[in-house]
Amino acid sequence: MTAPLAQVNPSALRLDPRTLDRGLSCVHCGLCLPVCPTYTQNGLEADSPRGRIQLMLGLHEGKIEATETVRHHLDLCLDCRACETACPSNVVYHELIEETRAKLPPAHMSVQDRIVRWMFLHVLTKPTRLKLALLPARLLQKIGVYALLRRSGLFNLLPAGLRKMEAMLPDDGPLWPRAVAVSLPPSSVPSTNRSETAEVSMFPGCVGSIMFARVNQQAVDLLQAAGCTVIAPSGGCCGAIHHHNGLHGDAEAMARQVIDQTLPIGAAKLPKYIVTNIAGCGAMLRDYGTLLRDDPAYAERAKQFAARVRDITEVLAEIGLPAMAHPVEMTATYHDACHLIHAQKVAAQPRALLASVPGLKLVPLPESDMCCGAAGTYNLTQPAMASDLADRKLRYVASTGAKVCIAGNVGCSMHMQSAARQAGQPLKVVHPVEILHQAVFGDHHGPT
Ligand code: SF4
Ligand code: SF4
Known part of the structure; x- marks a missing residue:
């Protein structure tokens, strides 16, 4: 009224x-x-x-x-x-x-809040800057000093937002993550009987291409093993972080860039699917039609783009995986990333794929579709509520008895993993792709 x-x-x-x-x-x-x-x-x-x-x-x-x-x-x-x-x-x-x-007009922000905001807008979303920013920490990890610094409590002196950023850094990772490679040596690809191939474009994400470089590569391995021809664009940011922080103009510019890279005008053939294994990116990419609806030059292309976006589990469930010859003996539970289940309505496919993995016992997680508190940069801007929600999630995970939690989003993984580490809870958070890769290829870089 x-x-x-x-x-x-x-x-x-x-x-x-x-x-x-x-x-x-x-x-x-x-x-x-x-x-x-x-x-x-x-x-x-x-x-x-x-x-x-x-x-x-x-x-x-x-x-x-x-x-x-x-x-x-x-x-x-x-x-x-x-x-x-x-x-x-x-x-x-x-x-x-x-x-x-x-x-809404910009709210008053403290100097600390401004620094954290600048970092997530201008460092997290730029892969080269993020790699440079992480390099000192990665070097300290390689020589075994970083864990000591963490244990010493030195990082507790950082302001809350920066402390949370530090806490989310995984214990290990490459010094300088490489872009995904799209052609595996033939011997490393299990044989597949498929005669048809789908051409798909892999979207690695900005934070994802650094923090999830190995999972992105494993996703490409699986797609190729399933018979897909994979095109990997040079990457970039989907615009989600800017969009969720009210900077719609910046997000629109990023969306135009991604569309130009992925669906170039005049290309002889366009990819059937645009695939991501990061739920937050997938949700944003699917929203491009709405984001650019008032831009006459991009509105139609944005709609076409959004209609092609798929989560990796949707594509693998549709086209089928090669034989999983390597049992993955473990008990695990599955957390529904909000931007996968609520924004993209993808819940059945990851569960069906995981149910087919030999050796894997998947136990149901109470409140599996309740947010873990990560929510993009929310855990940096609202650390108290984010931490309460992580504790709630970890309590439910512990109630299942599983020591492995599977989640399809880089933000959830880093948030839950850091909360578990701080709480001293033995838990490994992995992506569905890591389990599937281990089952298909039998590698030693999987979760077990
Ligand atoms: S479910 Fe919530 S948002 Fe939807 S109509 Fe009811 S009160 Fe409104
Ligand atoms: S926090 Fe509550 S109001 Fe906000 S999107 Fe989630 S369910 Fe909706």
Whole structure:
């Protein structure tokens, strides 16, 4: 209902009518409340999807102002999209929160917050800068000093956001991660009887191409072994980090670049699928049609691009894997990354693939589709809630008895792994691709 003119604040947020329509379809039923991580943690209506929708509509209608308290409730949202899965009214909540964040005037930030924000916008999203930034830590890891520094508590002196960044650094990794190679020596590829091949483009991601370089390579190995011809574009950032932090113009520029690289105009043949093994990237890539809908030069190409995007598990489940000759003897549980299950609706395929791995015992995880608190850069900007949600996830993982948790997103892996390390909980977080690669190739770089 629109407020009387006398009560309207002219400085209110103005939402795009298309976004507003999706917000107004909320019927206040409350079915989304029990699936919302923040509401189930603190029980506040203002930290529920229904409450936040009312806040955003109130801002739009000028009934309320963007006070620090209002902003806090909106900032505490993980944009995990669990509410969309639960909603019988098809509210497309993420468009509301993302547009609101982009249109509200910038909030006051401390110097520390500015440094952390600069780092995730200008270092995490630039693979060469990220490699350079990580090089000193990797060198210290190689000579065995880094673990000592960690144990000494020295890093506890860092501000919260930087401390979390440090804590998420995996214990080991290459000094200078290489781009994925797309042609394996024939002897390393198990034979496949397939006569048809699909041409697919691999999207390695920005953080993914550094932190997940080995998993990206394993994904390419599996795709090739399954009979695909793989094209690996030079990489880059999908724009998700900028988009989720309200910088839509930057995200749009990145999307145009990715589209130009992946679907070049005039190419004789375009890839059937654009494949990623990072759920956060996949969700953003699938949203390009909406992101660029008002750009006449890209709107149609963005739609074509989005229609081709697939998670690696969807492609492997569709075309089939070669024989898995190497049993993977372990008990593991599976965590649904929010941007895989809620944003991309991919839940059955990874489970079906994992169920076919010889030796693997997959035990169900209670609340498997509840956010672990990673949520892109959320764990850097909202460390307290992120940490509470990680503890909750780890408690459920521990209740299964499994010492391995499988998750299809680099952010979830790094967040859960660092939380487990800090809590002293014996847990290894791995990607489904690592398990499948071990089952097909029998390598020694898998999770066991
Ligand atoms: S996106 Fe997630 S955290 Fe935000 S309101 Fe919806 S369920 Fe809650
Ligand atoms: S489930 Fe949908 S319609 Fe019901 S309160 Fe939540 S957002 Fe509104």
